[in-house]
Amino acid sequence: AAAPAASSSTPTSEREVAEANALRKALRIHVYGEGVPPPVQSAEQMAARLELRPQLLRAVLSAGYHELTRVQMQAVPTLVARRELLAIAPTGSGKTAAFAIPLLALLGSGKGRGGLRAVVVAPTQELARQTHREILKLGAGSKLNVGVLSKKLAAAAADAAAGGGGLKRYDALVATPLRLVSLLRKGALKLGAVELLVLDEADRLLDGGFLPQIDEVLAACDGERVTRALFSATVPPAVEDLATSTLRRPVRLVVGEKNAATETIAQKLVFCGREDGKLLALKELVRVGIKPPVLIFVQSKERASELYDELAYDGLNVDVIHAERPQAQRDAVVEQFRTGKVWVLIATELMARGMDFKGVSLVVNYDFPTSVSSYVHRIGRTGRAGRAGEAVTFFTEGDVEQLRAIANVMKASGCEVPEWMLKLKPLKKAKRRRLEAQPRARKAIRKRRDELEAGA
Numbered sequence: 001a002a003a004p005a006a007s008s009s010t011p012t013s014e015r016e017v018a019e020a021n022a023l024r025k026a027l028r029i030h031v032y033g034e035g036v037p038p039p040v041q042s043a044e045q046m047a048a049r050l051e052l053r054p055q056l057l058r059a060v061l062s063a064g065y066h067e068l069t070r071v072q073m074q075a076v077p078t079l080v081a082r083r084e085l086l087a088i089a090p091t092g093s094g095k096t097a098a099f100a101i102p103l104l105a106l107l108g109s110g111k112g113r114g115g116l117r118a119v120v121v122a123p124t125q126e127l128a129r130q131t132h133r134e135i136l137k138l139g140a141g142s143k144l145n146v147g148v149l150s151k152k153l154a155a156a157a158a159d160a161a162a163g164g165g166g167l168k169r170y171d172a173l174v175a176t177p178l179r180l181v182s183l184l185r186k187g188a189l190k191l192g193a194v195e196l197l198v199l200d201e202a203d204r205l206l207d208g209g210f211l212p213q214i215d216e217v218l219a220a221c222d223g224e225r226v227t228r229a230l231f232s233a234t235v236p237p238a239v240e241d242l243a244t245s246t247l248r249r250p251v252r253l254v255v256g257e258k259n260a261a262t263e264t265i266a267q268k269l270v271f272c273g274r275e276d277g278k279l280l281a282l283k284e285l286v287r288v289g290i291k292p293p294v295l296i297f298v299q300s301k302e303r304a305s306e307l308y309d310e311l312a313y314d315g316l317n318v319d320v321i322h323a324e325r326p327q328a329q330r331d332a333v334v335e336q337f338r339t340g341k342v343w344v345l346i347a348t349e350l351m352a353r354g355m356d357f358k359g360v361s362l363v364v365n366y367d368f369p370t371s372v373s374s375y376v377h378r379i380g381r382t383g384r385a386g387r388a389g390e391a392v393t394f395f396t397e398g399d400v401e402q403l404r405a406i407a408n409v410m411k412a413s414g415c416e417v418p419e420w421m422l423k424l425k426p427l428k429k430a431k432r433r434r435l436e437a438q439p440r441a442r443k444a445i446r447k448r449r450d451e452l453e454a455g456a
């Protein structure tokens with residue numbers, strides 16, 4: 001389709017500007033940038049104002065999105081107007097549809113066009129698959145070909161490239177950075193025709209680990225029409241600077257408080273004394289009664305396995321997911337947790353970002369999160385789409401030095417915290433960095449085995 005009419009993208013009259021500002025103010029939608037398109041209030045108004053195809057509106061309504069979330073209200077008109085965007089909105093606030101709807105709108109019917117025109121980058125395979133599903137759901141009834149860069153697809157594309165071909169049949173692709181770049185380097189993929197590039201969990205993608213890959217992707221998306229959009233719940237200042245200096249005439253959108261937790265999550269801190277106290281505290285939680293599904297975070301795959309042994313021995317319906325398990329097993333576990341066959345899922349940081357499991361009632365931070373953003377994303381697996389949720393974070397004597405930052409998040413999102421926690425000494429930057437890179441050493445979770453050995 002042609003670029004949307006100017007009337008739909010920029011406020012034309014003073015009255016329209018005033019209305020847009022009043023709506024944003026009432027909903028605490030903060031925007032920065034010039035000529036920001038006015039927000040839309042509902043799916044119907046969005047479709048009418050942005051001239052969306054009826055079939056896209058139908059899919060949005062069948063998904064149950066009659067009311068839009070705040071980030072959707074502002075991000076959709078912004079991206080449909082092809083304005084570059086940095087969007088910061090809480091976990092579970094519908095950021096996926098906030099980029100999926102404009103992606104589908106910009107791609108149009110998909111008839112008679114060649115080449116890859118939209119790419120969404122996500123930090124994990126699991127998240128890429130979930131995002132792919134959401135795009136398929138909202139793209140139902142269209143002729144568009146939207147793919148996810150699975151291992152199989154990547155291998156097929158690499159083979160085709162070796163034979164002089166490439167990955168041609170997709171209009172849009174969801175991918176993790178490593179696979180995407182590996183295909184780029186093999187010449188199996190060209191991004192010159194990309195019109196929309198979305199970096200989901202942008203702060204994760206732009207931090208040290210993925211930065212070289214993301215730089216390559218940004219460089220490869222060199223078409224004149226490319227619009228780039230960054231989404232996350234947490235954006236540290238350094239990433240924000242990087243984003244605003246990279247994007248062209250960007251719109252910055254902030255919904256609610258920056259780097260704060262979702263307000264529908266009741267957050268609790270539980271002091272467990274020393275390492276051994278944590279298993280007891282967890283068993284006490286289980287004994288008192290937990291309502292599945294429950295997600296438990298630990299800091300390493302070894303600890304995930306250890307805790308799994310403990311809980312499985314107790315007859316709990318539990319499974320474990322971490323990067324070391326084969327992808328097929330990871331997919332199966334995610335599916336079983338989604339469908340309620342697994343009640344308690346023990347996970348590493350791998351699951352902290354973006355995963356949307358319906359109705360997770362409780363997140364337990366068995367191991368204290370190593371950064372504020374880790375905390376916000378982990379507990380953000382509950383309390384999604386306006387639902388209530390609960391988060392319990394265990395801490396030991398050793399973790400106290402990191403407590404202040406988390407206590408501040410809790411306070412900012414309206415939870416009660418003891419005054420002494422807020423008065424703790426802030427952690428030195430170097431130490432903070434070190435702990436982020438390498439969580440503190442902890443005594444193994446091995447009560448069961450030790451007991452068995454002692455009894456033998």
Ligand code: ADP
Pocket residue numbers: 064065066067068069072089090091092093094095096097354355356384385
């Ligand atoms: P985020 O990326 O902001 O963490 P998601 O995009 O994963 O959030 O969405 C969280 C949940 O909210 C999903 O289950 C999604 O289906 C639901 N959702 C998204 N938009 C709406 C809407 N407009 N109305 C109702 N539910 C929505």
Ligand code: MG
Pocket residue numbers: 095096200354
């Ligand atoms: Mg998300």
